[in-house]
Amino acid sequence: PVAVTASSKEAQVILPPPSATNPVPTLPAALRLDNQEQLLNLLQMEQGRQLLIFETDELRTLLLRQVVSDPNTRVYKGKKNWDAQNVFAGLPRSIVGTQIMPDKHDKHQKWQEEMAVDVITYFLHASSLSKTLLLQDKIQSRSTTTTLHRVVYLPQPTAILQKMWSNTTLQNVLIHKLQLDLFPIEQNVLSLEYPSALKETDVDRIPSTCITTIARSLAKIQDVVGTIPRVQSLGPLGEEVVKKMMNMRFEEYLSSSNNKEEEAVEIAAMMIFDRKVDLVTPMVTPLTYEGLLDDTIGINVGHVQIDVNILNPDNDEQPDKEIVSLAVTGSDTLYAEVRDQH
DSSP, rough: OOOEOOOOOEEEEOOOOOOOOOOOTTTHHHHHHHHHHHHHHTTSSSSSSSEEEEHHHHHHIIIIIISSTTTOOOOOOOOOOHHHETTOOOOOTTEEEEOOOOOOOOOOOOOOOOOOOOOEEEETTTOOOOHHHHHHHHHHHHHOOOOOEEEEESSSHHHHHHHHHHHHSSSEEEEEEEOOOOEEETEEEEOOTTTHHHHIIIIIIIOHHHHHHHHHHHHHHHHOOOOOEEEEEEEEHHHHHHHHHHHHHHHHHHHOOOOOOOOOOOOOOOEEEEEOOOOOOGGGGOOHHHHHHHTTTBBTTEEEEEHHHHSSSSOOOOOOOOEEEOOOOOTTHHHHHHHHHH
């Protein structure tokens, strides 16, 4: 193992040597540290008791189980290797709870009763127009309180969303962006977790935000591993991403006062595919253990929500059903062995 500096705080992180499952050890480590630092700084920006409300359960799992803590190195107490559904490790003490926003199309879902807090922080995707309208109505109903409402968009609010908020007269509302861009779900799997990308580019016909987000994430990769000498793309959107990325890199080069000769890079080439080039692959039925697990139970950013009695069956008595969150990653040696088997 070698020690590398992977954050602005110059924290020494011991990394393993490159392997088939972790070919560029510096990359996931640097991205994870940067994401964690951005999120924790945002959570600690305001003083007082704070409630976190997320657009979806998937977004809550992503930020609190993949960003705040590392499921690949997490150490659990006792013999278990899972958490209760609503229990999250590593949060600042000022966080008093988490909730999920209701779906306005589901009449059975309603806003949960909110506790007395000083700050409510909402996390939404950048394409969440309907949830933004729902949130504005909710904040309007609480306009008599002194609670500070912080609305955080991932990766950043679009021009339409900014216009929506500027046209309101709501008080005690702050708008933030959280440009995490890339999430190291596995040591060799980096994901944007951008569920609305295809809808934005091909249904809404507003590809600019998606192109900028992807280009920025690829530029961030090169900030860690060095400039990738060979970049190729397939499809019109792939070409637009490459153009945007090259412009970003060129502007960064011009603005830098220290333009040293590039060192040896860890990635020799990068291929960018437009999803429309191959729409068949996502429709194929998987027959691997991991694929069937995702089809039957559902893998959500490296975690499954499952009844604890399935993990820890008790033949003597049948306790009440308890849903827990279990990490399914390559750090589990048994899972790593069988995940790709048919």
